Amino acid sequence: MHLTKSITAIGISAALIATAGFAASHSEKAASAAVNARHAQMQLIAYHTGILGGMAKGETEYNAEMATAAATNLNAAAGFAPGTLWLEGTEQGAVEGSRAKAEIWSDAEGFNEALMALETASADMIEAAGTDLDALRAGMGAIGKACGACHDDYRGPKN
Template sequence: MRPFSLSVLTLVASSLAAPVLSDGHSSKALEAAAKARNANMSMIGYHMGVLGSMAKGEAPYDAALATAAAENLQAGAAMSRIVLYLEGSEQGAVAGSRAKAEIWSDSAGFEAQAIAFETAAAAMVTAAGTDLEALRGQMQALGGTCGDCHKPYRGPRN
């Protein structure tokens, strides 16, 4: 039996390694992370909408509903970014991703914005159940943290 040549071994090794991308993550893992991130952002947006409709007077203020929405919002904000933001899952690299490469090139800035959002979401839990004026006041602060992160770290819709 003749031994494999180096070129055959190289070909086999490179074909096995091809699905592995940035930081050792497979393309499947990067796509899954982007999908999970998008789902988390959709849930955050849904709960922001519940709170926002009350703040704008489009829906009646309901302390129990507002508190529940704020608690869910807080849970979404607190999700570990290490699994949602895999390097290599940026816009242009993974279908459906709007994450800009700046998330990883400016990871300290991104983390600071994420912590600001978590803090504002935690404060919303208290404000939401207090009264309509407290909810409105915290809604403005919370919404500001969204824009502060989306501007530098979220790409346009494609």
């Protein structure tokens, strides 16, 4: 009873302050760390997409176990909760190295949908990648499309 009440109270206050309050209470160092963490996330997405893409293109031998692990990890990397990573005030121009467009925050719903497209495509890839090379190849399109669409709309030009 007491616990339930506490959780409810925390839930409401957390929803009100959301990420903006958290970012505001933080230093430039924290903003920079968030940008670096996003780059680490993107690196893990690119790395695992690259393993799948290498097999799809025939550059590396198809290996069902490795392909399944790559798809699983791609899905995990795509699925990070955005709240710790996309702190308000960390857009391109505000923090060194950031290429995040302001639309990530002004169009948060669209951004979440764009992230979700990669989560869905990579979830589908987990089974496809372990089935055979044709299935893996067939799944690559949705992954590439999700990457490109999000970058087109929410990533700024090179710094």
